[in-house]
Amino acid sequence: MASLTSTQQLLEQVDLVRLRLGANAARRSTLGQVFTPAPLARLMAGLIAMPHQAVHLIDPGAGLGTLTAAAVEALCQRTDPPETISVTACEIDAALTPYLAATLAACATYCKQFGIAFEAKLVVDDFLHFATQQLAPMFDQPESHFNLALLNPPYRKIQTTSHERRLLSQFGIEVSNVYAGFVALCIKLLRPNGELVAITPRSFCNGPYFRPFRKFLLDHASLRSFYLFDTRQEAFRDAAVLQETVITTAIVGGVQQPTLHIITAHSPSDEMPTVQEVAFAQVVHPADRERFIHLVTNQASQAVVAQMQHLTATLADLGLTVSTGRVVDFRATEYLRDEPSTATVPLLYPTHCEHGQIVWPKAGKKPNAIVYTAATQALFVPNEIYVLIKRFSAKEERRRIVATLFHPDRVASEWVAFENHLNYIHCQGAGLKPDIASGLTAYLNSTLVDTAFRHFNGHTQVNATDLRTLRYPSREQLIALGTLVQPNMEQAQIDELVAREVFSMHATSDPNQIQKRIREALDLLKLLGLPRAQQNERSALTLLALLNIKPDTPWRTAQAPLCGITPMMAFFATHYGRTYAPNTRETVRRQTVHQLLEAGFVLANPDQPDRPVNSPKAVYQIEPRLLTLLQSFGSVGWEANLEEYLASIQTLRVRYARERSAKMLNVQIAEGQLLYLTPGGQNELVKLVLEEFRPRFAPESEVLYVGDAGKKFALFRRDELAELGVVLDEHGKMPDVIMYDATRHWLFLIEAVTSHGPIDGKRHDELSRLFTQAKVGLVFVTAFLDRKGLQKELSNISWETEVWIADAPSHLIHFDGDRFLGPYGGDV
Known part of the structure; x- marks a missing residue:
């Protein structure tokens, strides 16, 4: 593995190694090993909740070290980062240790940049053997110091007469699969209040084989959350693993809280999972001797389970x-x-x-x-x-x-x-x-x-x-x-x-009706030719909200109300029992509504076409001809109507695209090169930055990135940024404009303030970390439309930054520091 300097690069490089090694059937059969994809690792690391000044991480079955790398990234970027991180990475496969060692070395480099002490111990051994040795009652054996376990354990049956079974039995652990043994041993190794984050098959939740493990888990840990995926192939998609998986988070010891969270996502990269707060008594029924774990993901499903509980007969009771x-x-x-x-x-x-x-x-x-x-x-x-x-x-x-x-x-x-x-x-x-x-x-x-x-x-x-x-x-x-x-x-x-x-x-009153309507909406999205990425429950719910179709509403009575993002999300929760976090509104707009707009199925702000798309007052409406079509769904004439609509849809798309294009903001950033920005919002100010600020204060600069309120970004030159040592994730918190002045070796990071805040102390730190690998100096600029905007934010502006006001374009306001307009921190 090449020398690595940032965790972002590290995870990408580790994933490349994972893909090169491939889904090795022999390794999976013998060791039960499936490597952790980088998106899944980031998700799991993001679930770490407990702050510790000194983190002592155990990564059993570490493989390539992806989970360790993800944990280091998440811990270093916390607002309350630890002072020290120590890692014990255990891996049985000696062929993987060179890759694992490279990952640990890169983690050390990354921590050093944040002033965090890092140490690592690489153990080439079977974790079952290592852990039982650690737990053995020996006088010279120090008490376990681990306070965090992050694991993707192997999946393999354990024979009743095997050495592994005997090892585990010594510590009161009775399991039929090695993954449950890994989880149980981690619980044993963790200190009281230590934190566990583990992805495993869901099979432990029920069935007689896992009864002893469920008892052990519930007796020794308090459950905090379960994170599920709504399809069984998404968590390990490119490894071709067809398995129901769940990420379990738990705290060792302590009192079980009365509620916990059940989170459901389409995939590890899903920015908009549903979150359900559920009473613990609904998850593990108090009178259930089997201690089955019921993972009910939404209110509609809760209603289904409640109906089933009214039935009392078993097959044996029926004589069958x-x-x-x-x-x-x-x-x-x-x-x-x-x-x-x-x-x-x-x-x-x-x-x-x-x-x-x-x-x-x-x-x-x-x-x-x-x-x-x-x-x-x-x-x-x-x-x-x-x-x-x-x-x-x-x-x-x-x-x-x-x-x-x-x-x-x-x-x-x-x-x-x-x-x-x-x-x-x-x-x-x-x-x-x-x-x-x-x-x-x-x-x-x-x-x-x-x-x-x-x-x-x-x-x-x-x-x-x-x-x-x-x-x-x-x-x-x-x-x-x-x-x-x-x-x-x-x-x-x-x-x-x-x-x-x-x-x-x-x-x-039938809870099945909810699922029926969602399935029908999904079928419609597929028939209308939306890309696979938009054929998901969130898009189906959005379509139903735009049509005001409730579970018991006939399609023939579909309507076309003006509907904003927040009312849509309220509709999801009220009528379909799907509750999303309030901070995911932007995800609905960007990943669902935007695609419906591009397809010509939805109109933006038909009541006021010049309203900015990111305005809090923005509204959307189903396209009239599509409404007419969907009102015929399920009728005798449906198929003929659909065929006629699909034949005309390209003409519609061209027309609506032309209308949207006519409203776009045109910005020339180089000879013969135009950018097209969505009208409204901060984009009006971004246009002024490029046309007024740049010629005055960075005339020789090249524009490398321009954000766009309507489509995330209008320009993103990844290769040019990478040459400057900057590797960015488009889903990260990017500045609005990035420009590079090659003559002075300056990288301008510009925030255009209309609705969001300026470069304050926190944002300055975020951007400094995001661009920490840059080989050139950083210049931080906050842009305002007018002095009134500056006046509101004046007390929040960070020192060692510049402020530019569009209505006085020839002037800069310099905040402290020993130079006017230039980088700090030793850069020239």
């Missing part, structure tokens, strides 16, 4: 049993046949369950039959009625629970066999009665049950144990439901039937 298919195909290879014959028995795989129907035989990669012999007879069940449930859901399936009714008339045979990736519900080895089987299939396929199951279940699969734990309607309710089920019912019909017959709910 669930089993896993008996055929493990690799053990029965010699008996499998592609085509059925008189000497075979029908064999069903999940692929034979298609859209609620049994499709058998089926051409494809899977066999359709198994030979009937004495050796295979125990694998068969009578050809009767069963409910089949896929153990694994396919990527394209929205549902986790996918149930199919198996009827004996689907195959002509006395016996039938189910492969191991299917669960089947039966009555003591025999088939089910028709009505109860039909009712049970409909119940399991309902959105309400699927939603409840997702919040309860932390696996990517549906095990027989999970189905035994699930709650069901009474036998009478299932039979009544089964009598009403019709062939080929749509999902909405199944949901309505289950809500009415099982939960006695009408559409207006």
